Amino acid sequence: MDPLTAPLVLDAFKLYNEGKTIIQIRNYLNSKGLKSARGGVMNFNNVQHLLHNRRYIGEFKYRDVVVPDGIPAIVTKELFDSVQEKLEKNKKAPARHKAEDDYLLTTKLFCGYCGAYMCGEAGTARNGTVYHYYKCVSVKKKRTECHKKSVRKQWIEDIVVNETMRAINDDKMLDAIVSLVMDLQDRENTNLPLYEQQLYEANIAINNMLNAIQQGVLTKSTKSRLEELEANKEEIEKRIDQEKISNPKVTAEFVRFWLERFRSLDITKKEHKKILIDTFINTIYLFDEKVVIGFNYKNQTRTIQFDDLKKATDKNSSCGSDLDCSSAPSVCPQMTNSRKNLDISRFFLLF
Ligand SMILES: [Zn+2]
Incomplete structure (x- = not known):
């Protein structure tokens, strides 16, 4: 138990029990400097996860084994149960946070120029059509001289999802992840x-x-x-x-099997996209002419020319095959013709 964060965890449960929203709690925790497991600012999902986490009533879980009172409790069972009841009730209420939740890259997407987060934003055109964007927070708040152009939500999300899918479908890449997982496992022991x-x-x-x-x-x-x-x-x-x-090891075959299951995800479904992004994506730095995607595992950098992506899209213009349906830049008003080569370099970070 971390003596610095434990009181904040307890506060989160108390606040929710008092009727505060998850967004309010998220803002409170961020104002106190609590970090997510990844070390970033807390987002809606982090707080939701925290409020469901049975560790805080002292439950220790390892694989399928649950040990009640296996670790020190931060929250009483009564408070925890009361919060669970309220969470369940609110689940049925219309989701107030829906818009935020819909922006799949929130907390992972950064402006390549000033390093600020890029946040979801919606705008309505004259004809009434609603467009969704990611916008650099510095630009939005006019904090700095940053001139990063906003990008269409669908466009950048498709690129990230397609690139992730491409990596998972690459046998060599999969081998590299498997051997890294095996390495990590050895180091853990x-x-x-x-x-x-x-x-x-x-x-x-x-x-x-x-x-x-x-x-x-x-x-x-x-x-x-x-x-x-x-x-x-x-x-x-x-x-x-x-x-x-x-200490039986997870076998390489099992890790491979686990990874291969991601290949069957249907990336036209939002939930499946979310699983992919949450599992594999670490950070995304977006520039006007390129995007640098950091995956959750370490490997060599690879550059993909945007022209190649476009060719693949044209070949599959019916979008019958699920993998290469990346939007061409023409659908994105922010992309001008001068930005032909969107190169997607990946660098890979350790878990
Ligand atoms: Zn910026």
């Missing part, structure tokens, strides 16, 4: 790498001893030292086996 290092050192010591013996250095003490080393090595191997049995 603090004992195993230690034992493996010990085993490595034990093998070196034995080899050195054997070399010495080959070169004719054989005394009673070298022999007993060698036996000692062999026994030590056996002991380490035993510990490694025990460690592996008590």
Whole structure:
């Protein structure tokens, strides 16, 4: 339990119980400097997640195992239950936050020029059609000299979703993610790498001893030292086996299976797009001529020319195949012809 954030978590539950909205609580928590799990500002979903989180009544969950009172509680069971009841009731009420929730890139999309968030905004044309945009917050508040142009919501969301889908459908990319997950898993187990290092050192010591013996250095003490080393090595191997049995690893096959399931998502559905973005996207820096997408895993940078994206779109202009339905720039009034090459560089960040 973090003594600094625990009182804020309790406040969040109390405020909701008193009838404050999630938006109000989000603003309160942000004013107190509480950060999301990713280290960013708290958004609507973060607060909603917080209010549903059973950890705060002390429940510890690991995979399918639930341990009540497994960790220190921050919120009483009574308050938690009362909040759950209110959340359930409000779920049925018309969602006041709907507009915010609809902007899938909120909290991940940043202005490439000034680094501010780009926020969802709606505007109505003369003919009554409502357009949705992402706009640099600095431009909106006229805080700086930033001149980032607003972009159409659908256009940038399609690019991000299509790029993510492309990465997931790329077998090489998938291999890279799988091996990274396996690496991370090894690192999480603090004992195993230690034992493996010990085993490595034990093998070196034995080899050195054997070399010495080959070169004719054989005394009673070298022999007993060698036996000692062999026994030590056996002991380490035993510990490694025990460690592996008590902490079974998720297999590479399982991770691959888990990732491959994302390939069957229907990216015409908002909920599925949201799952993709929430799982894979870390940050997006948007410039007028390019966008840099940071995924939640580490790999080499790749650049895709916007012309290539457009060709793929034209080929699939019926949009029968789901993957390459990225909007051409012509549908976006902000994009002029001079910006032919929208290059999408990706850089990959660690989990
Ligand atoms: Zn800006």
